[in-house]
Amino acid sequence: MMVKVVKRISLTVLFSAIMVFSLISNTIKVGAQGIFIWPAEGQITSGFRTVDRPDHHGIDIAKSGDVPVVAAASGTVSKSYYSDSYGNVIFIRHTINGTQYETVYAHLRSRAVSTGQTVSQGQFIGYMGNTGDSSGQHLHFEIHKPYWTSDKRYAVDPLQYLNSLGSPANNPYDGTFGTLKVNYPAGYGVNVYNAPNGSYKGKVYGGESYKVYAYQDGWYDIGNSTWIKAEHVIFKRYIAYINYPSGYGVNVYNAPNGSYKGKVYGGESYKVYAEKDGWYDLGNSTWVKGEHVIIIK
């Protein structure tokens, strides 16, 4: 029992040290951040070269269901094949501001691009899967600078290169918490109103996508008090990733700047139900300050 307590205290000290270090390193490395977009939605279940897994040269992003994986930046597919360890894997080479990188997307269920193909940032390249040396569906994602080698000596921590990490400057507040798509064929018009059940304001059209600023009684506000009925759209919520090492607690409140309600922990992911003044509601009026999370869109 005593051993456990001591272990917990030393872990807390370790996490605090990591926190301070990562805050400092984020500040230093801010120039490198934001050049890659997140290749998939999900929860980070394993970090880069952690104490437990020093030979883990990437990060694991896990989510169930049909999870699209996209190219983190534009480039050329250098390999697309099946390997016993990586499973279905895609390698993409990038040249960004004169610097070369190679990204790796492993354990895919399927591959949608082939070797030699040019891809653009955000392009669908396959579905997250559980192929190769993998237990449970996840994306194993690596970034190498300048390129992949079998000993992984050029691997860098993806979290230092992905958008929005830790730096509020890269995670701008825009008052949205999701996106929607008008769920009709192109050209088909849907009425929008100045309030839920309010006055007619105009039309939006099938296939169009909008950011969502508010939700009320089955209606979404797509900006400037332009409300559309939920039955006409497909809505996609943002995910808030608690941007700290696992075990590190962040206070949550019953309202923006409200009463203390409890804690959420580093590495956890939550659906976002609302946004207000730079705070996000994780559901049931559980509000977290925007500076503590990465919003995965």
Ligand SMILES: [Zn+2]
């Ligand atoms: Zn992994």
